Amino acid sequence: MRLAFILSEIGSGLRRNLSMVISVILVTFVSLTFVGAAGMLQMQINQMKGYWYDKVQVAIFLCSEGSTAAGCAGGPVTPEQQESLNALLESPAVAQYINDFQFESKEEAYKHFKDQFSNSPIVDSVTPDQLPASFRINMKDPEKYQIISETFSSQPGVETVIDQRQLLERLFSVMNGASLVAVGIAGVMIVCAILLIATTIRLSAFSRRRETGIMRLVGASKTVIQLPFILEGVIAAVIGAALASATLWAVAHFFLGEYMSQQYPDTAFISSGQTLILVPALIILGGSLAGISSLLTLRRYLRV
Amino acid sequence: MPCRVLRAMIRFENVTKVYDQKARPALDSVNLEIDRGEFAFLVGASGSGKSTFLRLVLKEDRATSGAVYVAGQNVAKISSWRVPRLRRGIGVVFQDFRLLPQKNVFANVAFAMQVIGKSRSVIRDTVPEVLKTVGLEGKEHRMPHELSGGEQQRVAIARAVVNRPGILLADEPTGNLDPTTSMGIMGVLDKINQNGTTVVMATHDDDIVNEMRKRVVELKNGVVIRDEAKALYTSMIPVVGQSRRLKDASGRDDTENRLPGEGEAQR
Structure with missing residues (x-):
């Protein structure tokens, strides 16, 4: 019963806040894509090192x-x-x-x-x-x-x-530089995502203050009151992370796997399968960022 | 002593509440006991401390000094994760009803049970029963905006008592209602009181207080100036507690509100 109730609360929260939820999804999508791109570049560098150094x-x-x-x-x-x-x-x-x-x-x-x-x-x-x-x-x-x-x-x-090898080192340092840039952009985007999630949760808490006020008065536990808000942020972020993962996989599969490997047949590109190890990392990263920022926001804006 | 604490549903021991260090306290050394099953009116002008009293019972605020006991438990000693359990034992009704506008009558009452994890079948059985108690049979599927003010307040009362709390706090529940409707609401509250629930009602409505003839606790500037059984809104006898008030006063109080003789007596 309680679970069903929490789920329906999450559903109504997501519906009411749809535009904000979409923006959270997009921002986490873009930021985690950059995180993943940095990861893919590092994987590519390792791959090439292993391939070329022999x-x-x-x-x-x-x-x-x-x-x-x-x-x-x-x-x-x-x-x-x-x-x-x-x-x-x-x-x-x-x-x-x-x-x-x-x-x-x-x-x-x-x-x-x-x-x-x-x-x-x-x-x-x-x-x-x-x-x-x-x-x-x-x-x-x-x-x-x-x-x-x-x-x-x-x-x-x-x-x-x-x-x-020194010629390759130069190539690798360029790629390392590119992955640093990706990490930098990802960092800025992640800050954006955190702030946006905080704002979204705040709005959501504000638009449902009647409900939460009543829940508090009739003695609902902290979990029942806060969980829907936190999960709202986490769900949006996880959807963003899933989109980022799909994008990275598509890049590895179609761009590297089909286009680039035909252009440069003697270069070892990472396979689309290898990018799948990034998926759990991105989803955990996205989910935990959203969870922590929601929790901190709720502590300020939702009295329990 | 432990016996008395258990008999008292709400017990204030020398409770002072200060919101702002510079202003006078909202409650000033209040000693009060409300027994199990009692019906008490809390009267007094705005700012006399009625709402603060109710907030302290709910542990919405902490007392600055003194102890508040609810059902024998010192609320200051209840850890924050146990506060919900305290609040499950207390129903609250407000002047502005506070219904959820997008939920119908049944759903509004059921909400109070859903959020504390009651099963669907218990909710299905209990809600109609409570709606019958407050006189809203057959209106389960109405939306709040389709109801009169009195009916909305009945929904709010149903929601407050659906989890069978030992205490019902009502903060000016008739403040938005006309006299006839108000009497209807009082009938509902009386019925709930008859079923064993302790009712504390803060009000300005002298007609209701005079009609009901229940215990009246009058607050003025945070001090209990009258505590009378089967009383009227305004006292016929000279104000009791005034002498104690003078004894307890610490001198930081506002002198201009006192009778001319009062300030003199203190010095």
Whole structure:
């Protein structure tokens, strides 16, 4: 009986305050979408780290025709220089740090380049001669990059030693920045949501002050009086959280899963299934924010 | 002593209530006992402390000093989560009825039972019975705006007593009603009193008080100046309690309201 009564009170509260309830839903929807977007960006960064860090290599680029680096004063790399670099890579001093390595010739480099930029007109203006040959090294521990760099940069015939991870780090720092921005926006929006929920609950309490006054006088418990108001806010916020979850899932499924992964087939995007772990977090976050702000508002505006 | 506390439904022991430190107290050292099953009028001008008295019984406010006992319990000692239980034992009726306009008569009365978790079947049985007691048989489905003032007050009374409280507090229940309707309401309150409920009614209505011939407690400036059984609205005999009033007065009171001799006597 009491439950049925509380439910009917919630229903009438939601109906009477419909426009405010909708605005609460929308604000929590937008704020939690930003929270979720930040979460998705972090997941994407982790995903890419896991995917790329296994694949990225330290590349030793060898001198080619037009190289201007100090080590290339003697012109393009000679077969002897290449042989001695190969020997150095196989020597125990270096071999202990690397898993394996392979040589990429100018032709192979050109082929990779063509694959990578197949959609771009730049391919037509590049010839195999312009691309340097390189040794591609898979490190046992990517952190030990410095040792390889010191050993090889000064060798004759080496143009430069590049840690591809550093290129990725730059990408990741951009993505980290984006997720920080999302968190910042989410923070502001959450403050909005909290204040809006407080105002809504206050209005709702005011419009039902007759009922609550009578409930108080006939000895209704605090729970029976306050619960409908609190649940009103929580329900609105949870609906907002559900909308945010659906949006994030749709982004992961349609944008990342179908559009982006076709555009960038060699990039590992998070799957729509992975975004589902954000759902309970968003719903709990939304619900508890609403619950706490309603409770604090009621303590001020609804005497029991 | 414990015996007396139990017999008394409402008992004020030296109760003072100060709202504003600078003004005179709303109630000033009030000692009063209202027994189980009694019917008492609380009379006095506006601001004499009638409403404060009722609020203290309901624990809407705390007494500044002194103790208020309701059904043998010191209300100051009731923890806040038990206050609802205290209020379930007290029905309240107001001058402005305070019905819920969007609910019909039955639903208005049933509301008081729903919110304390009574079952649907109990509500179905009890509400018509109470409506019969207050004389509203057959009007269950009327909306409040379709009822006369007197009928609306009967609904309010039905709502106040539907949970069978031991005490019924009425704060000027006839203030908005014409004399004939008022007498009808008094009949209802008397009937409820006959069933064993203690009734305390604050009122300005001298005709009603004179007609009923019940106990009359008169307040003036927060002090009980008369407490008389089977009395009239205005006393025929010289005001009792005045001498005690002088003894108790602490001197912070407003002197201009007193008789010329009074202030002199105090000094």
